Amino acid sequence: MPAWPGGACPDCGDHMPANLITCQTCRALLNSELKVTFVDIPEFIPLQEVTIDEKKK
Numbered sequence: 001m002p003a004w005p006g007g008a009c010p011d012c013g014d015h016m017p018a019n020l021i022t023c024q025t026c027r028a029l030l031n032s033e034l035k036v037t038f039v040d041i042p043e044f045i046p047l048q049e050v051t052i053d054e055k056k057k
Ligand SMILES: [Zn+2]
Pocket: 009, 010, 011, 012, 013, 014, 023, 024, 025, 026, 027, 028
């Protein structure tokens, strides 16, 4: 994954030094490839056995 090269934040325009993941001013993601990775994370589905055990307590 490529590091942020440094420069103006695409969201708020504040200058951010290199190698940041998120903007220190507005917390916008500076690494576009990282954003794609977040989207690919599957939805969390609880295991059925775990749900049944919780009801017994
Ligand atoms: Zn920003």
